[in-house]
Amino acid sequence: MNRDMHSLQFYQATLDSLTATIAIIDRHGTILFVNRSWRVFAKQNGADPDRVSEGCSYFSVCAASAAEGCDEARSFIEQTDLMLRGKILEFVLEYPCHSPEEQRWFQVRVTRLTEDWDNRIVVAHEDITSIKQAHNELQHREILLHNIVNVSPNLVFVKNSEDRYLIANNALAAMYGVRPEAMIGRDDVELITSRGLPSAEQEKFQQDDRRVFASCEPLFVDEESFTDHSGDLRWFRTVKAPIVIDGEARYLVGIANEITRDREQQQIVRTGQLRLQTILNSIHQEVLLLDTDERVVWANDQACTKAGMSFADYVGRSYDHIYCRDCNDIGTCPVHEVFLSSSMQRQTFVTNTGATLAVSVSPVIGDEQTVLGAVVVAEDISERLSLEHQLRQAQKLESLGTLAGGIAHDFNNILTAILGFTELCLDRATADPAMKEDLEEVYQASLRARELVHQILTFSRRTEQETKPLDIALIIKEAVKLLRSTLPSTIEIKSRIARDVGMVLADPTRIHQIMMNLCTNAAHAMRESGGILSLSLDTCVAGENGRTEQQLSSGRRYVRLEVGDTGCGMESDLLPLIFDPYFTTKQQGEGTGLGLAVVHGVVRDYGGAIDVASVPGRGSTFTVYLPRAVDEQHEFEDGHIKGELYGRGEYLLVVDDEPGLTRLAKKSLEAAGYQVYTENDSIQALTLIREKGQQIDLLITDMTMPGLTGERLALETSRLFPALPIILVSGNTARLPESLADHPAIEVVPKPVDRKQIMTVIRNLLTRSHRS
Numbered sequence: 212m213n214r215d216m217h218s219l220q221f222y223q224a225t226l227d228s229l230t231a232t233i234a235i236i237d238r239h240g241t242i243l244f245v246n247r248s249w250r251v252f253a254k255q256n257g258a259d260p261d262r263v264s265e266g267c268s269y270f271s272v273c274a275a276s277a278a279e280g281c282d283e284a285r286s287f288i289e290q291t292d293l294m295l296r297g298k299i300l301e302f303v304l305e306y307p308c309h310s311p312e313e314q315r316w317f318q319v320r321v322t323r324l325t326e327d328w329d330n331r332i333v334v335a336h337e338d339i340t341s342i343k344q345a346h347n348e349l350q351h352r353e354i355l356l357h358n359i360v361n362v363s364p365n366l367v368f369v370k371n372s373e374d375r376y377l378i379a380n381n382a383l384a385a386m387y388g389v390r391p392e393a394m395i396g397r398d399d400v401e402l403i404t405s406r407g408l409p410s411a412e413q414e415k416f417q418q419d420d421r422r423v424f425a426s427c428e429p430l431f432v433d434e435e436s437f438t439d440h441s442g443d444l445r446w447f448r449t450v451k452a453p454i455v456i457d458g459e460a461r462y463l464v465g466i467a468n469e470i471t472r473d474r475e476q477q478q479i480v481r482t483g484q485l486r487l488q489t490i491l492n493s494i495h496q497e498v499l500l501l502d503t504d505e506r507v508v509w510a511n512d513q514a515c516t517k518a519g520m521s522f523a524d525y526v527g528r529s530y531d532h533i534y535c536r537d538c539n540d541i542g543t544c545p546v547h548e549v550f551l552s553s554s555m556q557r558q559t560f561v562t563n564t565g566a567t568l569a570v571s572v573s574p575v576i577g578d579e580q581t582v583l584g585a586v587v588v589a590e591d592i593s594e595r596l597s598l599e600h601q602l603r604q605a606q607k608l609e610s611l612g613t614l615a616g617g618i619a620h621d622f623n624n625i626l627t628a629i630l631g632f633t634e635l636c637l638d639r640a641t642a643d644p645a646m647k648e649d650l651e652e653v654y655q656a657s658l659r660a661r662e663l664v665h666q667i668l669t670f671s672r673r674t675e676q677e678t679k680p681l682d683i684a685l686i687i688k689e690a691v692k693l694l695r696s697t698l699p700s701t702i703e704i705k706s707r708i709a710r711d712v713g714m715v716l717a718d719p720t721r722i723h724q725i726m727m728n729l730c731t732n733a734a735h736a737m738r739e740s741g742g743i744l745s746l747s748l749d750t751c752v753a754g755e756n757g758r759t760e761q762q763l764s765s766g767r768r769y770v771r772l773e774v775g776d777t778g779c780g781m782e783s784d785l786l787p788l789i790f791d792p793y794f795t796t797k798q799q800g801e802g803t804g805l806g807l808a809v810v811h812g813v814v815r816d817y818g819g820a821i822d823v824a825s826v827p828g829r830g831s832t833f834t835v836y837l838p839r840a841v842d843e844q845h846e847f848e849d850g851h852i853k854g855e856l857y858g859r860g861e862y863l864l865v866v867d868d869e870p871g872l873t874r875l876a877k878k879s880l881e882a883a884g885y886q887v888y889t890e891n892d893s894i895q896a897l898t899l900i901r902e903k904g905q906q907i908d909l910l911i912t913d914m915t916m917p918g919l920t921g922e923r924l925a926l927e928t929s930r931l932f933p934a935l936p937i938i939l940v941s942g943n944t945a946r947l948p949e950s951l952a953d954h955p956a957i958e959v960v961p962k963p964v965d966r967k968q969i970m971t972v973i974r975n976l977l978t979r980s981h982r983s
Contacts, residue, residue, distance in 0.1 A: 221462060224454060225369060225378070228464075231320075231362070232336035234263075237329055238295050240270025252336060256308060269334065281306075287319070294323050295330050303362075305339070315340045320362050325392060337362065366447065366467035369454075374398045374420050377462065388440030408438050423451045424460045434470065445471045499587040500575075505530045505546055508584065530587065545572045549585045559592070567593045622664055623942040624869055626963035630657045631875035634966045638882065661963050678817075680714040680840045683722050683770065687748055690726040694744075698734050701741030709749040712770050716840040721813045728810050729774040729833050736778025736831065745775040750839065763820055768839045775832035781825040789823065810835075856970045858884030861908040861977060865889045866896040866924065867940070868916045876911070879966050885973075893919035897927055904932045909977060911969075914941040922948050929954055936976035940964060956980050 223246075226233050232249040236242050242265050253263050262272055270291070276284035283306035290302040301322040308315045315338060322333045366386065369378035379394040387394065387402050394402065403413040415435065423430050429452040438444050447467040453460035488511075491498050497514035499507055510518075510525045518525060530546050545556035549572045556572045569592045575584040633654045640647040691706050698704070715722070733744050751771045753763035763769065781789070790811040814821045818838050825831035863885050865876040873889035880887045888907070890896035893916045900907065910928055914921040925937050929951070936956040939947075947959050956979055958972050 220456065221377075221454070224456075225464075229335075230337065234269065234334045235324075235331055236269045236334060237331050240268045240273075242267050242269050243331065249336070287321070291321060291332070294321065294332060299323075300325070313340075316343050318362070335362065363466075365469070366449075366465070368465050370398075370420060370463045370465070372424055372461060374417060383467075386437060386439045386445075408440070412437060419449075419451060420463055423453050423463055427453050427455055427460045429453070437467070445469060446474050447471075495590070497587075497589040499530070499589075501530055501546065501585045501587060503550065503582065503584060505550075505585075514589075545570055546585055546587065548572075549574050550582055553580075553582050565593075566591050567596060621942075622660075623962035624872065626657060626661055626664065628869075628871045628875055630654070630661070630963050630965050631872075631879055633657060635875070635878055635882070657963075658965075664963070678716050678718055681717050681719055681722065682712075683715050683717065683772075683837070684708055684710075684712055684748055686719055686722050687726060687746065687772070690723060690730070691746065693727075694730055694734075698744070699738075699741070702734055702737050703741075703743045704746070705743055706746040707749075708747070712748055712750050713768070713839045715770050715817070715837045717817055717837065725810050725813055725835060726772075726774075728807065729835075732807065733774055733776035733778065733831070733833075736776050736780075742777035742830070745773070747771075747773045751836075753836075763836055769819065769836040770839050772835040772837070773832060774835075775830060777830040780827040780830050782827055783825075786823055786825060790821075856883075856967075856974045858886075858973075860884065860886060862886045862888065862903075862906050863973070864896065864899065864907050864910050866893055866910070866912040866916070866921070867891065868893070868913065872913075879969075880973075883966075883970060893917075893921070893924050897924060900928055900931060904928075904935070907932075907935065908980075909936045909938065909973060911938045911940065911973075914939050922950060925951055925954075925957070934980065936980045938969075938972055938976065 226244075226246040227248075229246065230248055231246075232252040233246045234242055234249050235244040242263065245264060250264070252258075261267065263269070270288065273284045273287050273291075277288060283304055286304060290299065290304075293299050294302065301320065303318060303320045305316060305318050308317055318337050318339045320333075320335045320337075322335070324331045324333065363380055364382050365380075366383040367378075367380040368376055368383050371377055375396055375398050376394045379391050381391055384391040384394055389402075399413045399416045404410060419430055419432065429450060432447075432449040432451075435447055435449060436444055437447055446469070448470050449465060449467040451463055451465040454462035454464060456462075492512040494511070495513060497517055498511040499514055500509040502508050507526050507528050507530065510522060515522055515525050543558075545558045548556045553574050553576070555574070557570070559567060559569045561567050569590050571588045573586045573588075574582045575586060577583045633650055637647060637650050637654065640650055687706075687708055691704060695704055730744065730746075736742075737744070749771055750768055752766065752768050754766055790807050811821055814835055814837070819836045821836070822834045823831060824834075858880070863880055865873055865880070865887060866889075867873050867876070868891055870891050873891055877887045877889050888899065888903075890899060893912070896912070897919065900910070910925070912921040912924050916924075919927075921939055921941075925939060928935060928937065934955065937951075937954065937958075939951075939957065939959045940962060941959055942962040947957065951957055956976050958976060960969065960972055
């Protein structure tokens with residue numbers, strides 16, 4: 212009897228100690244028991260005690276609420292019926308209980324007592340208003356108390372003095388992988404060892420339990436491990452308190468709050484700090500964290516390296532002591548300004564060593580919008596400023612190239628007229644040798660002007676680079692003539708150019724560019740004391756005499772060009788750098804550092820190689836190797852047109868908006884045996900084509916014309932007469948437009964055009980057209 216009384220008191224004390232409002236009812240809905248929280252809840256919410264206390268029908272109260280439209284009450288009745296019929300063991304409902312002053316939410320958990328023939332059920336109500344309101348901001352925390360006993364996510368349990376479980380909630384049972392009822396009457400030894408879990412944990416739990424029973428005082432364990440049935444190590448913060456009856460600790464109530472996530476978050480924070488430090492230590496900028504006294508709290512590796520001290524020595528030092536002593540004139544200190552204005556500050560200054568530093572200082576703002584410190588990022592931008600200057604110089608060169616390209620385009624039209632009419636005059640000057648000699652000089656000067664225009668267009672990137680078999684000895688000789696007239700008398704030129712060195716597959720403009728760049732550098736090396744500029748051109752075979760030049764194909768024949776000087780020479784450590792873009796040994800403003808880089812690129816494009824030898828104080832020698840090519844047969848001999856290039860009475864239509872060029876074309880082509888129509892208006896030319904297209908054998912048209920461009924005129928002509936050969940004459944490109952790529956007989960001829968060149972293209976197109 213006494214034991215039953217104690218058991219009743221135990222259950223009464225246990226249930227009365229819970230914050231949940233708990234009632235036990237029978238299968239008919241009669242309330243058999245309510246705890247203290249239930250009575251307080253009923254009183255606070257204005258419920259009639261006679262309707263919700265022992266002996267009253269709880270189902271009647273719910274039915275009345277359901278009749279008033281309460282969905283939760285209706286759901287309660289339906290699920291209770293399922294529970295009493297054995298369909299479910301428990302259910303949980305949430306319901307509002309609002310008042311004009313506040314909104315409140317409650318949760319009711321209804322559990323059927325197991326192994327109870329009377330089918331009694333437990334109704335537990337709990338106020339979850341605070342949980343509802345704080346749910347979003349408290350997701351990172353474990354819910355300390357969601358429900359008591361089975362409702363709580365914490366581990367809630369009650370043990371007797373024999374350390375056996377009397378009550379164990381679902382969360383605790385889940386740790387062992389059993390149902391709550393399977394834990395009743397068993398101790399930790401049985402539960403832990405039967406599942407192969409660490410025995411050290413069981414011994415720690417029992418030791419703490421004995422301590423609580425012996426002292427009758429609560430025990431708080433800030434952190435302890437608990438391995439669950441899956442073998443996962445989890446961490447909890449535990450409180451164990453005795454239930455004292457008659458001065459003796461008869462029972463122990465324990466609640467354990469899981470802190471695994473907190474530990475993981477702490478580990479994440481530590482890992483994040485380590486990652487951030489790693490990132491900051493890997494960048495080339497100096498990064499400092501300062502406190503409000505402007506002293507270093509943290510510094511990255513770059514800052515420590517620049518300061519020449521360890522991290523430990525760096526921390527605690529004043530920012531003024533570190534940076535301001537190196538400044539020539541920093542003006543207002545950006546760190547001081549950050550603490551005064553609470554805004555980011557940027558400043559650039561030059562140090563005593565000549566380096567340019569860009570300093571950015573950002574405030575660290577706290578929750579109350581106060582400045583807690585500052586982050587300083589300092590970067591040496593000297594190299595970047597130098598590169599920006601070089602970029603501006605390159606952009607200037609590009610602008611000059613664009614301007615030069617526009618001038619060269621217009622100049623091509625003038626040169627075409629000069630070349631053409633000079634050729635006509637040469638044909639009529641056979642009886643006057645003196646005049647013919649003068650006209651030959653004009654003609655040669657015009658050819659040199661044409662090459663000059665071609666170089667300008669190449670520089671402005673408005674013409675395509677074409678390679679062809681080329682006797683570079685002629686270009687070298689022309690360059691030597693030019694150099695003799697431009698270099699000072701203190702520099703002597705010695706040239707040794709072998710005969711019949713063979714042909715090189717190259718572009719004459721780029722060969723001239725190689726020659727002039729190398730000779731200009733050689734002359735610059737001798738500008739102060741003078742000297743000898745030596746040039747030689749011959750052939751060699753890679754690998755002969757046991758020598759194989761780097762990057763050359765062994766056994767292949769090469770044309771070898773050597774340019775030497777007796778100037779200042781270069782140190783050996785500079786030789787690997789001289790072909791890098793923007794590298795120069797000249798003073799500022801004397802060079803761009805692009806000359807040798809351009810030479811190297813051209814030689815490499817042609818499949819050759821370049822070598823350099825230099826001795827300080829004695830001079831330098833650059834050796835260029837270019838693969839030798841097979842000579843081509845030419846359509847012209849001794850400057851005269853071959854007989855098969857003359858016309859046979861074919862009709863040609865020449866279209867150009869420059870009247871002087873159409874007159875020239877008419878004279879030249881008619882003298883060569885062609886019949887010529889001319890037109891200065893492209894629209895009128897199209898009309899003529901429509902009228903006499905069957906009679907016209909070939910169309911020659913300028914690309915750039917007002918109204919209807921040469922490309923459009925060619926397109927319209929090809930639609931009317933698809934097989935009609937067409938020559939497009941262009942002042943800025945030798946590329947065939949994509950719109951005419953499928954035309955069977957079309958060529959693009961760059962201006963200025965000489966008579967031999969146009970005759971060859973005309974005859975080839977007409978021959979191809981007749982064969983088709």
